Amino acid sequence: MSGPRPLVPGGSGLAQLRATPALLADAGDDTVVCGAVPFDVAEPGALRVGTAEFRNVGAIPVARARTAPLLAGSRPVPEPARYRAAVAEALRRIETGALAKVVLARSLELTALSPWSVPQLAGELSARNPMATTVAVPVDDPVDPAARWLVGASPELLLRRRGPSVSLRPLAGSIPRSADPAEDARRGEQLLGSDKDRREHAVVVEAILEALRPFCRQINAPEPELHATPALWHLATPVTGLLIDREVTSTHLVAALHPTPAVGGTPRSEALSVIREIEGLDRGCYAGAVGWQDGDGDGEWVVAVRCGEVSGRRLRIFAGAGIVAGSDPAAELAETGVKMRTMLDALSSR
Numbered sequence: 568m569s570g571p572r573p574l575v576p577g578g579s580g581l582a583q584l585r586a587t588p589a590l591l592a593d594a595g596d597d598t599v600v601c602g603a604v605p606f607d608v609a610e611p612g613a614l615r616v617g618t619a620e621f622r623n624v625g626a627i628p629v630a631r632a633r634t635a636p637l638l639a640g641s642r643p644v645p646e647p648a649r650y651r652a653a654v655a656e657a658l659r660r661i662e663t664g665a666l667a668k669v670v671l672a673r674s675l676e677l678t679a680l681s682p683w684s685v686p687q688l689a690g691e692l693s694a695r696n697p698m699a700t701t702v703a704v705p706v707d708d709p710v711d712p713a714a715r716w717l718v719g720a721s722p723e724l725l726l727r728r729r730g731p732s733v734s735l736r737p738l739a740g741s742i743p744r745s746a747d748p749a750e751d752a753r754r755g756e757q758l759l760g761s762d763k764d765r766r767e768h769a770v771v772v773e774a775i776l777e778a779l780r781p782f783c784r785q786i787n788a789p790e791p792e793l794h795a796t797p798a799l800w801h802l803a804t805p806v807t808g809l810l811i812d813r814e815v816t817s818t819h820l821v822a823a824l825h826p827t828p829a830v831g832g833t834p835r836s837e838a839l840s841v842i843r844e845i846e847g848l849d850r851g852c853y854a855g856a857v858g859w860q861d862g863d864g865d866g867e868w869v870v871a872v873r874c875g876e877v878s879g880r881r882l883r884i885f886a887g888a889g890i891v892a893g894s895d896p897a898a899e900l901a902e903t904g905v906k907m908r909t910m911l912d913a914l915s916s917r
């Protein structure tokens with residue numbers, strides 16, 4: 568992305584989503600809104616006014632030749648033992664019936680000897696994850712060299728609106744891939760047949776259908792299928808629908824959908840307060856929504872997972888896992904470790 572772009576007015580992520588359709592209606596044909604809204608939409612948003620090239624959220628110059636800086640240190644936040652304890656606490660809350668699912672995340676803070684390069688990271692991420700959407704968006708002042716950027720390779724389509732058609736591809740339910748093709752295929756089948764993962768996934772699809780119903784007709788949500796990333800298999804449901812009212816734009820739908828239980832939980836308000844209480848992490852734009860909308864109300868948004876926040880020599884990598892009855896704290900810790908590999912693998916040039 569070239570040069571700083573003005574922020575969409577409003578302050579919070581939610582206010583920016585709400586301000587976007589009117590802003591674009593008054594702007595030129597070439598204008599789009601692009602950027603990130605945080606996981607907690609009451610926090611400041613990072614949606615900016617840009618031009619059409621912003622339709623590609625990863626549209627920054629790619630400098631693959633540059634090597635990544637050397638690592639000076641790393642620190643897990645929270646510590647693994649604290650993460651397992653938080654999962655155990657979430658399971659107790661689930662047992663009481665207070666909630667059905669909550670996603671708990673953790674982070675790895677990596678400090679390098681010299682500043683991280685956003686284009687280098689984005690280039691590696693996009694080369695290694697060709698099926699994902701590479702994102703690289705400034706989440707605060709882009710003029711400041713120590714400014715924070717959200718960088719990642721999201722496998723999860725939150726929402727695409729093209730004219731009257733909307734499509735979504737929620738992911739939830741995961742198992743690590745194997746280098747051995749037979750074992751890899753077996754694990755995919757195991758995931759498809761896993762009762763725990765099916766429940767974890769169904770909660771997400773149900774919440775999405777409920778959020779879409781007021782806006783859409785002919786909603787179609789087939790049985791879950793497998794979705795592959797280089798590191799993991801996921802359960803995915805390709806959801807489609809037709810808008811009842813063409814005035815409803817992509818940002819209206821994002822405001823209604825986000826955060827889905829793929830990154831939050833269900834019921835939403837209980838899950839969000841459990842996350843605030845026991846996660847011990849400032850998510851920022853991790854697990855937020857990243858994308859763009861144009862003057863026709865069309866747009867494309869991905870869920871900000873498999874990502875990190877870059878600021879000078881500091882990089883915070885995030886990963887979360889859905890907790891439902893039957894989840895195992897050690898397995899969830901391991902799953903978040905595998906999810907972090909998307910970012911970790913991109914730190915070294917091939």
Ligand SMILES: C=C(O[C@@H]1C=C(C(=O)O)C=C[C@H]1O)C(=O)O
Nearest residue numbers: 738740741829872886887888889
């Ligand atoms: C929360 C993350 O991923 C989400 C959670 C998943 C799960 O719990 O199985 C799967 C895909 C994503 O929707 C993450 O990668 O940090």
